[in-house]
Amino acid sequence: MRVSAIGCTALLLLAVAACGGRDSGGGTTGTAASGQCQGQQTTGITDTSIKLGGIYPLSGPASAYGDIPKGIKAYFDYVNAEKGGIKGRKVEFVVRDDGYQPPKAVEEARRLVEQEQVFALFQTLGTPSTTATWDYTNQQKVPQVFVATGASQWGTDTAHPWTIGWQPNYISEARVYAQYLKTEKPEAKVAVLYQNDDFGKDLLGGFTQAIEGTQIKVVAEQSYEVSDPSVDPQMRNLAESKADVLLNITTPKFGSQALAADAKNTSWNPLHIVNNVAASITVLKPVGFENVQGVVSSSYYKDPNDPTWANDPEMMLYRQKMQQYAPGADPNIPYHTFGWAVASSFHKAMEAATCMTREGLRDAVRNLKGVKVDMLLPGVTLDTSQSDGFPIESMQLMQFKGERWELFGEVIDTRKEFGPLTG
């Protein structure tokens, strides 16, 4: 009996092996490029189609981010149906689940590149999954564009020209807050609550770097793990410091907890700065709007929950098309907006590309000049160059008043204020 079990497995393996054919994976599905683009890779792109692959956590504890591809899909469906696709090419977007586990991300990246034969990886989510896959994509010369993580290494690294980020990196965001404190509270004593991972460390590191040489001091730091049930104990410890500014570097649930803990503690009333990741109205509302008045944050895209944009044409288009092409999805979820904006950025980049090839995309995303994208704040544009791998580096400060964020001051371009970010 055991014999047959082994035999069956062996036969199965042989059968699989026989029908695969190792060389069959190398063929290209695209049409050959001509003219100045001759000899460049056209896998996954034809005159009528583009195939893209994305890797997101659809299962496991980080599945909240699984909403991003829904916004992306809605955008591409809209462009395919109403605009004839991108330069006449209909976009097919294949989404795979990695459960926020790096080895799974590697597997899915290989699946998308070798089996699905995608033109490019359009977003991998999270620093660990992106770090695990970028050696592979760069060896294969597959563009890995607009990765959904704000780590600074996507822009500062020079060994991986095929990989590029999109959102403002965490260091730039930290600089924005440092800049604000320099003018508003030049002698601020800052208490920091941060998530103990690459995101929290990057933002905190960027902040301490940006306040070097000023009178601003970090007087207390507390970290938490994503597996912690609550950040209340950390908030209690920070309150002991009597700092006059609280920098809240958290993800949504912990952001709500920290805001609530701050509101509850009537004997400590610091200026509360909450980072962009946790600045959505959906984070503030459960805490109660009356408890979060005066909280400061910064942003680069329009929050669909913010009444400021209720009559904004871009917002109205977004809401209408989301309803039409992603009927089950709630357009108020900011992750959908994020997906919409990043898909729109991809659209713009492809339109700007001189060659409709992988090389063309790689070069196009590193040659964006003042590109305006739907759903980004007015004044925030995509700008890159060969030496600048950060598409968005501008943010605007905002303060919570009444039931919405009120933008104030100018859009801060961190490149101008602090010089380019280098590794």
Next chain:
Amino acid sequence: MAGFLQQVVEGLGAGAIYASLALALVLIYQFTGIVNFAQGELAMFSTYIAWQCVAAGLPFWLALVLTLVVSFAGGMLIERVIIRPVEGAPELTLVIVTVGLFIFVNAAAGWIWTFLIKDFPNPFPGGVLEAGGIHVSISTLGVLGVVAVVMGLLYLLFRYTKIGLGMRAVATNPSSARLVGIRVGWMLALGWGLAATVGAVSGVLVAPVLFLEPNMMGGVLIYAFAAATLGGFDSPLGAVVGGLIVGVAETLAGAYIGVIGSDLKVGVPLVIIVVVLLLRPQGLFGRAVVERA
């Protein structure tokens, strides 16, 4: 000194949360002899039901009653449908089934209600009491109060009712219990139903503090395990005292022991579990079991 006492109060607040889930764990262990890894997720799911009722316009207390009833029925249903086929199977099979249930319930909640934080009403008034420079929020006191009441009810159930007697018989020796005419299957279903109800109370209590989303209970579970181990898996009083001790120990260790800091304080429940199991495996309030080969 006030700072220290304030930390203790914070610890008690956290401990009350752990205790509430530990009560459900203890309950199901008493009835069925298994540790239910999905208990926290069931509590989270119940909380969503309550949220859904409130969102549909029901008054909070009515929604709560409805949730408790639905949870009780749901718990029994799970036992009948999911656990029944593997009844009497080795411990490990049951562990794996509850782990599968954990993954299923968590994903299902995310699927139905998304992973956005829900706005859950706090049954207790806001506001803070102050005495001698120490602040205690009314909601923390409320949670402690409810936990104490649930504990008392469970104690009465275990000790003075026929159900409690039958339950203990089933957990100790199912086949003998069957012989003396106890309907073992129904006792097990009852255990699941009651545990789900206590879990629902726990979920509703903690949701205003931890904020409702599908992973709300994931982090609490290990602390609740530590609480139940410390207090003894067969004692409701132990679960509550254990929960409070774990909460205070964790908070103080995070605040005052530099090496531990706030990043390593999740090691505190680990240390508690190991030390308790090595020194007093039955827990503070549990009774030692003499093994019969």
Next chain:
Amino acid sequence: MSETDSAQVKRAPAPPAAPRRPAPAGPLAGRWRWVAIALLLAAACYAPFQLVPFHVFQLTMVLVYAVALLGLNLLVGHAGQISLGHGAFFAVGAYTTAILLDHWDGMPYPVTLPLAAGVAFLLGLAFGVPAMRLRGLYLALVTLAMAIFLAPLLKRFEELTGGSMGLTLAKPAPPAWSGLAPDQWLYFLTLVVAVAAFLLAHSLLRSRVGRALHALRDNEIAAEVMGVRLSSYKTLAFAWSAMFAGAAGCVYTWVIGFVSPDSFTVNLSITMLAGLVVGGLGTLFGPLLGALFVMFVPSISQDINDAAPGVIFGLLIIAVMYVAPTGLAGLAERLIKKIPRKE
């Protein structure tokens, strides 16, 4: 015949954790078994020349998980102890390798295998000492807590472990004489380790040790009365099992070239245990089948339900426990047994 068999099995008192090993096959089976294993091995050697690199990579990962599950099988399947924290030993092996390769330039990567396995062995030994006093669910809780504690611990020693950013390493390159592509080379490295691990586990179980472990699993108290030195064997079972997991972790680092705390969450431990139980506890091929489950079922779940793969994954775990309480290996056996009866 099989009806009465299964009825008897049902009536027999359930062992604490695992089903008994299946009865040995008929007299001919012994010889055929080696033929079949040789066939399987031949197929395994032939496959990478036929498959696209993506599938070769998948098979490589299956082998990596299989090695880890072999270790877990020793502990859970043969010694009857539950571990919900085996991902931690896997991580220790992976990190040992990564740190060695990262901090010493020119460290030959084959050297990292015995070192990683050794470190995991010692850790397992250290952990086995308190664990020997625990049993069943309590052991499950302790190991679970250990798996949860690992991630913050790895982040604490940032100098060594790279903190939350992890460590990125070069993958072993194929030597020129082999003429192999990188993915094929990694595959064969993994295959060699897997076969060695398989043989080691096999001979371990055939020895005195194996019998002692089975006695431990089937009736701990009786085993002690009969003179099995309970504590030392339990501790050793932990250590060996950790050693296999450590070796698997080492190969994992070679293949993936990147370690970070997020790679080894408590989910990994739980998935590993679920995979093993689904594959078949205490069976020869359980670890391999379990590894296939760990590797392929998540993506199958996504193909079935794009919106919430976890729903399907959870249901599949429960479903397998109903259909095949003795795991897929047991199920295959039962099915094969039935075939000749129909003829």
